[in-house]
Amino acid sequence: MDRRAFLRAGLASAAVATIGPRLAGCTPNTGPYGALGAADANGIKLPSGFASAVVARSGSVVPGTTYTWPAAPDGGATFPAPDGGWTYVANSELAAAAGGAGAIRFASDGTVVAASRILGGTTRNCAGGPTPWGRWLSCEEFDGGRVWECDPSGTEAAVVRPALGVFSHEAAAVDPVRGHVYLTEDKPDGRLYRFVPAAYPDLSTGALEVATVVAGLVQWAVVPDPAATLLPTRFQVPTSTPFNGGEGAWYGNDTLWFTTKGDNRLWELDLVASELSVLYDAARFTTPVLTGVDNVVRSANGDLFVCEDGGDMQLVIVRPNGEVWPFLQVTGQAASELTGPAFDPSGTRLYFSSQRGPTGTGSGVTYEVRGPFKTS
8 A cells, every 4th residue: 555545555555544432331241142061062151942964064064964064154145935945055265266165054953965166266255144135245355355156055056146246255245125235345445335226236336336435424435436446445545444354244124234353343334324333342341251253143032143263262142222142152273263144044044164174274163052032
C-alpha cells in the first residue's frame, strides 16, 4: 500500500471507530442453556441436555458412504431436501487448487445416507453462504479469489461468478428482500461489499459496490473494475471504509451481521435505515468471553452463534441485546479453529468443524450437536 492509500485507510478506520457499541452484560459461566459441563467423550464441553457426535474426519471415509472427507473444513451451511432430510455443505480451505467443497446428505431421522464432492480444483475455499434459492456460495480467500455458486446435491456443476469481484473473499450473505449479496474481505484493510444483480437471483451480471461509513451511516459506491485488473478492489473507491479482517456474515430480518477478526467485533447493519453499529466488541471487556471472532450463524430464535478462531475454542452465543455466553468449548485442540456452524432445518441439530483437529495440521473433525435448542 502506498503512503496516500495508507493515510486514507487510517482516516476511514478512525471514522469506523466512532460508531458506538450497544453492549449489555457479559456472564461467562451461565447463559440461556446453563453452564458448560465436563468434556464429553469427544472432548466437547456442553450445557446439560446436549450431546455431541462426530460426523466426519478429514482423510477418512464418511461413515456409511464411499466419500473421503477433505482436510481443513471451513464455512458451511445446511439445505433442506424434499424427503424431509437435509444436506450439510462444507468448504475445504486447502491451497494451490486443492480446495473445494464437500457435502453430506442426511435422511429425515438424521442418519447419513450419502456424501460427495460438489466443488474441486479451487483455492482456499474459506467461508461463503447459502442462498434462498438453494445454492451454496463458496468463496476463495486469496488475492485472486472468486465466488463459486454450487449445487449442494452435486447434480449440477459449480459455476464461477466473477461479477461478485476478484479479491480475498471470506463470507457471503444474501438479502432476499432487496435482492442483494453482501461480501466480506479477509484483509487487515478489507472492505464490505454489496453485489446488486442485474436480474436477481441470477448472479452472472450486476454491479459490485463498496461501503463507506459516514457518522454511522453506510453509503455505497460502484467498484469500477470488479476483476481488479490494475488495482485491488478495496483501493478503487478512495472514500471506502476499511474493516479489520472481514470474516463471517449472516442475513436475517432486514439486518446484516458480520465479524472482523482484527479487532474482535461483531457488526450489525440495519438494511432499512443503513445504520451500522457494533453489537459486540471484545475491547470493551476486561476478560472477554469471545475472541478470534469468525464464522457466524443465526439460530431459529434469533441468537447469533459465533465461532472462535483459536482462543479457547468456544462457540459463543451473542444475543440480540448484546449479552454474550459460551455455548460449547472444544478441548484438546488449541492449535485449531471452529468453523462452519449451521443448524438443520428444524433448528435442533447444529453442525460445525474443528478445522485442524487435535493435531493442528488440517486433519479436521466435523461434529453434530443435538439438544433442546430454543426455536422461538
